[in-house]
Amino acid sequence: MTLNICGNSHTRALRAGMQILEDSVAEEVVVFPLGTADNEAEPFSTIENGRVVLTNDRFRTKLQKNFGFSSFGPADRWGICLGTHNYRLMRSEAWLRAAPAWLGIPGMQPVPEAAFAQMVAADQRHIRAFFDQLLQTGVRPFVISAPWPVRSHPIMTETGVRPEIIKAIDVKARALFAAWLAERRIDLILPPKEAADEQGFLRPRFAKGGDDHYHGNPRYGRLMLKKVLESQRVAVAA
Amino acid sequence: MKSSPVLSPSSGDISNSGAGANPYVKQPSRAFWRSAVSDLSPIEMDGIYEPRFPISRETRISAAGSCFAQHIARQFKARNYRFTDVEPAPPFLDAETAEDFGYGQYSARYGNVYSIRQLLQLFARAEGAMDPDDHVWLKDGRAYDPFRPTIQPDGFASLAEMEADREYHLDQVQTLLGQTDLFVFTFGLTEAWVNKRDGAVLPSCPGTHAGTFDPETYAFRNFRFNEVLQDAEAFIALARQHNPDMRFLFTVSPVPLTATATDQHVLAATTYSKSVLRAVCGELAMAHNFVDYFPSYELVASHPMRGIYYRPNMRNVAAQGVARVMDIFFAAHGDTGTPEPQQSETPAVPTSDPACDEEILEFFET
Structure with a gap:
């Protein structure tokens, strides 16, 4: 059975990784992005006739064009890269004056853990709705994380938010999402540890670089995809 | 005027x-x-309130008080008055989360302040002049601030989180009076529970929202006229140390007691409470030309109003009643406009009923 991998723009690195690994992979694996993460901020899916269809035009078009599917069905295998693009949570200059409470930074407005959890739930509500719809219709996907945050992001380098705040936001948001998925017995594949520097940011050798402060490069994609394929017991020749 | x-x-x-x-x-x-x-219907009555001094959109307004005071605070904000909030919600919190976590109710995240003694002690704690014995209440593995037991749902994740939050909160409260031209306080209750050792007034009885009631530690107080008056005068003096020109607007909440800890019928206990508070407000207004009294209590609870502004439980004030009361207030100040829609850049002002710590007492009725 074909393993289909789709998701937001972080899927592009996975596709580049697949292009590197293609000849080493024993099974058919199809990898394409559906669109950028800003599409996650609005409802993008619904159930029609017992299958999940994408109501976001861009997502729906890409699904049809690249996978040949108009909807998600239980007979297919899906890996989905959605839900850990946490820059929406980080991208506020309010973090110059506020900090996650569990960091215990004196002089900054502590954001209680429970309030943060509600904030994450609000940010992810359409993504969570999508996964609940999939489960409801008999599709059990696994979820692929976006890369670790990129240290060159302007929220740190220009706005001046402390890196430890950004990292704490990302770690907690991923953990909350992972817990939500675990309640539904959906696996979440985190990025490889070797892709992170000492502070937990994406190592520059794995970052796309230039003006791109979000994505992994093909080297990252290869490393991450290998981890994904191993988790799904898809053999990759050495 | x-x-x-x-x-x-x-x-x-x-x-x-x-x-x-x-x-x-x-x-x-x-x-x-x-x-x-008697010649008019309740909705025809006018001239009930004539302001003692003007309030402009340049006036820096701070507010605290019982749950009814939340309505007043919301209206000042919705009408774009210069409402001071030294502890606003971080802008990345949506309106519902901000409301759930006690942001935006008053001029800082102190929750409901039911008595003037509690208000005085809040500022004493902020100044470091008071360090109450009641440091934390633990319940089901969660930590609760005894002086803000309902400030966030299900308490804080840990003692450390609560302590950090309270430290920040008190640091912000300490700056409040220096940023205030007009302090609005709604007197709520005369009944309170205090720690016998240090006299700290708690906003709710230990053992209701959290904490454990121990009669060796806590005592019931039903503050008397002289005590409330003395506390109010002390607060006025304290506040005017920060701003010698500060003015005060006092109101009495028309919301009756959910329950009384006295041996009286709750109706008699409520009447005592509201009478004392109303008399104190009257006394203060007579004594100081920088104190104004707004008769929100009379506008809702007095018998000519026939109770029409209450919900069927004759306790909660209906939204229409709140609107009518606030329209009267603002019209008297020359503001006959309607509250403006919230700006999208800031968390929206919540429109639900105010959080009222007292209401939990209903669950203890047998």
Whole structure:
């Protein structure tokens, strides 16, 4: 059975990784992005006739064009890269004056853990709705994380938010999402540890670089995809 | 801002009879029950409030008080008055989360302050002059601030989180009076629970929202007129140390007690409580020309209003009642506009019923 991998723009690195690994992979694996993460901020899916269809035009078009599917069905295998693009949570200059409470930074407005959890739930509500719809219709996907945050992001380098705040936001948001998925017995594949520097940011050798402060490069994609394929017991020749 | 006295229609016969002038002759019609109350329906009555001093959109306004005070705070904000909030919600929190976590109710995240003693102690704690024995209440593995037991759902994740939050909160409260031109306080209750050791007033009885009630530690107090007056005078003096020109607007909440800890019927206990608080407000307004009293209590709870502004439980004030009361207030200040929609850049002002810590007492009725 074909393993289909789709998701937001972080899927592009996975596709580049697949292009590197293609000849080493024993099974058919199809990898394409559906669109950028800003599409996650609005409802993008619904159930029609017992299958999940994408109501976001861009997502729906890409699904049809690249996978040949108009909807998600239980007979297919899906890996989905959605839900850990946490820059929406980080991208506020309010973090110059506020900090996650569990960091215990004196002089900054502590954001209680429970309030943060509600904030994450609000940010992810359409993504969570999508996964609940999939489960409801008999599709059990696994979820692929976006890369670790990129240290060159302007929220740190220009706005001046402390890196430890950004990292704490990302770690907690991923953990909350992972817990939500675990309640539904959906696996979440985190990025490889070797892709992170000492502070937990994406190592520059794995970052796309230039003006791109979000994505992994093909080297990252290869490393991450290998981890994904191993988790799904898809053999990759050495 | 007071109106000039005019000949009262009800005194015309007396003045023409030549029986002798008396002060009532020159009283305005609003001074007479028949013309001001019994000849009118509740929604026709006007002139109930005449401001002592103006409030402009440049006036820096801070507010605290019982749950009814949340309505007042919301209206000032919705009408774009210069409402001070030294502890606003981080802008990345949505309105619902911000409301759930006690942001935006008042001028800092102190929750409901039911008595003036509690208010005084809040500022004493902020100044570091008071460090209460009640440090934390633990319940089901969560930590609760005894002085803000409902400030966030299900308490704080840990003692450390609560301590950090409270430290930040008190640091912000410490700056509040220096940023205030007008302090609005709604007196709520005379009944309170205090720690016997240090006299700290708690906003709710230990053992209700959290904490454990121990009669060796906690005592019931039903504050008396002189005590409330003394506390209010102390607060005024404290506040005017920060701003010698500060003015005060006092109101009494029309919301009755959910339950009384006295041996009286709750109706009698409520009447005592509200009477004491109303009398204190009257005394303060008579003593100081920088104190104004807004009769929100009379506008809702007095018998000519027939209780029409209450919900069927005769306790919670209906939204229409709140709107009417606030329209009267703002119209008296020359503001007849309607509250403006919230700006999208800031968390929206919540529109649900105010969080009222007292309501939990209903669950203890057997």
